Amino acid sequence: EIVLTQSPDFQSVTPKEKVTITCRAGQSIGSNLHWYQQKPDQSPKLLVRFASRSVSGVPSRFRGSGSGTDFTLTINSLEAEDAATYYCHQSSSLPLTFGGGTKVEIK
């Protein structure tokens, strides 16, 4: 099983600041890493596909990067509506796994 380790667990950020969330895989997964946003009492929503590919309808301030074992989700100029928990997910091998999540709070 491929373990995904996210950091930090929690981040409190002022609007318009930049947010950086990292996800480290226990072994190389190429670009098979995806990011989701989950707001309270909602289902997760796909933000970034295959490490850096954009998803239709997702604001351009959400950017993904990385490959192999180290990946980053960057939120440029955070907005109040971005308060949520963010998860990475790998599709490189079964069982599919998720990171533990990063909760982003707006100050």
Place this chain on the structure above:
Amino acid sequence: QVQLQESGPGLVKPSQTLSLTCSVSGASLSSAHYFWSWIRQHPGGGLEWIGYISFSGTTYYNPSLKSRLTISVDMSKNQFSLNLSSVTAADTAVYFCASYSTGNFDYWGQGTLVTVSS
């Protein structure tokens, strides 16, 4: 637009079987484009992939649940189902159904809370 909706009991007794159904609209379960998936989220916790089923009926289960798990499809109703046997309090979670395509969970149901308690 693909839409998914979970249904089933919100309360299950320990040692019994948890059974949920996911109704799909906007896509056919016979489509080779998707794997039909179940994911759960323990209270205050992260996401755990349970398993999925392909259009041909082939299943792939998380090894941690495999011995207790069955995922099946009813093409006539465009629904797929989850059965998890011998449940304990550790199976209390929000259960989501989702479509899985080209590496992503692209459409999700709203989720349903299942509590295991006597």
